[in-house]
Amino acid sequence: MKPFEQVVAEHGPAVLRVCRAVLGPADAEDAWSDTFLAALRAYPELDENANVEAWLVTIAHRKAIDVLRRAARRAIPTDRVPERPSGTGRPDDWDGDLWRALAALPPKQRAAVAYHYLTGLPYAEIAAITGGSADAARRAAADGMKALRKNYSVEGR
Numbered sequence: 001m002k003p004f005e006q007v008v009a010e011h012g013p014a015v016l017r018v019c020r021a022v023l024g025p026a027d028a029e030d031a032w033s034d035t036f037l038a039a040l041r042a043y044p045e046l047d048e049n050a051n052v053e054a055w056l057v058t059i060a061h062r063k064a065i066d067v068l069r070r071a072a073r074r075a076i077p078t079d080r081v082p083e084r085p086s087g088t089g090r091p092d093d094w095d096g097d098l099w100r101a102l103a104a105l106p107p108k109q110r111a112a113v114a115y116h117y118l119t120g121l122p123y124a125e126i127a128a129i130t131g132g133s134a135d136a137a138r139r140a141a142a143d144g145m146k147a148l149r150k151n152y153s154v155e156g157r
Contacts, residue, residue: 004043008036011053014119015060021102021114022064027071034063054125057115061129101152108132109144116141 002010015035019028038059046055102110108130115126116137126137 001043001046001048004040007039007043007052007056011056012036014053015056017118018057018060018114019064020099021118022061022111023067024099024103027067031060031063031067034066035060038063051125053119054121054129057119057121057125058129061111061115098152101148104151105144105147108136108140109147112137112140113144113148117145 012032016028016032019031019035022028023031035056039056042059046052102113105113111130112126115121115129116123121129123134123137123141126141127134130137
C-alpha cells in the first residue's frame with residue numbers, strides 16, 4: 001500500500017477540482033481538507049485493489065453534501081446585500097463565468113460533469129456515488145456538457 005502522502009500528491013489536485021466544481025471556490029478547500037482527513041483515518045482499512053480515486057471522490061461527494069447542508073442552515077447576518085460575489089479563496093486562474101455556468105446546472109448534472117470530466121471516473125462508479133444507473137449518469141453528464149456549451153463561451157477570453 002502506498003504511503004498516504006503519495007496518495008494525496010497523486011489524487012489531491014483532481015479531488016480539489018471536483019470540490020471546486022461541485023461547491024464553488026469558497027467552500028472547496030474546506031471540503032478537500034475534510035475529505036483527506038476522513039480518508040487518512042480510513043486508509044489503513046482500504047482494500048489494496050480498490051480504485052483509490054473513486055474512493056476519494058466518493059468521500060469528497062459526501063463531504064460536499066455536508067458543506068451544502070451546513071451552508072443551508074447557516075444564517076448570514078447583513079444589513080445590505082453585496083453588489084457582487086466575493087473573490088475570497090479563488091485562485092487567480094479561476095473563471096467565475098465558468099463557475100456560474102456550472103452552478104446553474106442541476107445537482108446531478110453538475111456532479112456527473114465534475115466526476116467524469118475532471119477525474120475521469122467511469123459512469124458506473126459515478127452511479128455508485130450519486131445513485132441511479134450508469135446510463136442515467138452518462139445522460140446527466142451529456143446533458144450537463146450540452147448546457148455548458150450553450151451557456152458558456154470561451155470566445156473573447
